[in-house]
Amino acid sequence: MRQPVPLAHASRLLNHGPTVLVASAYQGQRDVMAAAWNMPLDFDPPKVAVVIDKSTFSRGLIEASGSFVLSVPSAAQVDLVTGVGHTTGREVDKFSRFDIQTEPASQVEAPLVLGCLAWLECRIYPEPHNQSRYDLFLAEVVAAWADDAVFQNGHWQDLPPEQRALHHLGGGHYLTTSGLLAGRMPT
Amino acid sequence: MRQPVPLAHASRLLNHGPTVLVASAYQGQRDVMAAAWNMPLDFDPPKVAVVIDKSTFSRGLIEASGSFVLSVPSAAQVDLVTGVGHTTGREVDKFSRFDIQTEPASQVEAPLVLGCLAWLECRIYPEPHNQSRYDLFLAEVVAAWADDAVFQNGHWQDLPPEQRALHHLGGGHYLTTSGLLAGRMPT
Structure with a gap:
């Protein structure tokens, strides 16, 4: 079941480098795309x-x-x-084309994509230079959520294969995450 | 064996979101740190x-x-x-403390860490606002390398567990990536 994630733990939802879906909406239009090129930028906020x-x-x-x-x-x-990574919202309504179910977000207009593992509602910082020169958007996470079957008390759970995150290699090929390892802390 | 990676394929070395080591050097001083918060920013350059x-x-x-x-x-x-993620170069020489072997890079002063899967030599774009406000560094990849046992002809190979990339969850806990999946392309 979807549960709120404390904002102080929001970075952990992306820390391992999963590919994400980016949903957007404005005045009745909406779109969703895939983005492997994402990362946390800060903890708090x-x-x-x-x-x-x-x-x-x-x-x-x-x-x-x-x-x-x-x-x-x-x-x-x-x-x-x-599918959403290889079509354009200029030509198709990806939500109906790929039968994507959504729920409203709490703070922003764009929707949450159902069936996902976690969600981050984000409000962009106005940084026109980064946007125009690098296509780079920096944003504050204003609300975060996770399915409590997969992320609990600030930690990803040991997940069955179908519930693991996707890590895009390119061209529609992905690795999934598995194999929890603990590094030895320096003494 | 370490082989050059064509710059047009360099983004694929980071596309799946691995945690990286960041090495730096200046006038005889050097350091290395861990960074889960990294991503490709463009293909070419x-x-x-x-x-x-x-x-x-x-x-x-x-x-x-x-x-x-x-x-x-x-x-x-x-x-x-x-180890390098939980110590500071202000107090220890991490290279000797963790017995880190290196080779010189081809274009920049910082070294390549031996035993890794791939390497990207990077020259930063002067973006003082991003650096001071967000601790964010944007850089051009000026040379790239990979161990040809793990990355060949622009593609990551199917790897045994000890040669898989690390994806940091936090606190010295990691997932590895495995389980190649192919998504269905939209028709």
Whole structure:
């Protein structure tokens, strides 16, 4: 079940480098795209960085609304992620094309994609130089959520294969995360 | 064996979101730190983004030299990654403390960490606002390398557990990536 994640733990939802879905909405239009190029940027307040290409339909909605939602998809959603990553919202309504169910976010206009592992509602910092020169968007995480079956008390759980995050290699090929390891702390 | 990676393929070395080592050097001083917060920023010329906290010894070396090297460590190096991530170059020479072997880079002063899977030599773009406000460094990849046993012809190979990348969850705990999946392309 979807539960709020304390903002101080929000960076952990992206710390391992999963590919995310970026949803956007503005005045009745909406879009969703895939973004492997994302990372946490700070802990408190939590911030994220994500690359949104100028060619995407999402770009205009994000700039107009000043916000977006990152949803962390699972391996079970690999076809959906590949689908939205290889079509454009200029030509198709990806939500109906890929049968994407959503729920309203709490703080921003863009929706949460159902079936994902975690969600981050984000409000962009106005940084026009980064946006125009690097397609780079920096944003504050204003609300965060996770499925409590996969992320609990600030920690990702040991997950069955279909509930693991996707890590895009390119061209619709992904690795999933597995194999929890603990490094030895220096004494 | 370490082989050059064409710059057009350099983004694929980071596309799946691995934790990296960031090495830096300036006028005979050097440091190495761990950074989960990194991502590709562009394909051609290849660019990367990485967060380098103000408190790190690396930060001064990177700002002074204008460059750094990202090395992508393997699961076999989990103790090394955790060690350099939980000590500071202000107090110890991490290279000797963790017995880190290096080779010279081709374009920049910082070294390549031996035993890693891949390497990106990077020259930073002067973006003082991003650096001071967000601890965010944007850089061009000026040379890239990979062990040809793990990355060949632009593609990560199917790897045994000890040669898989590390994805940091926090606190010295990591997931590794495995389980290649292909998404269905939209028709």
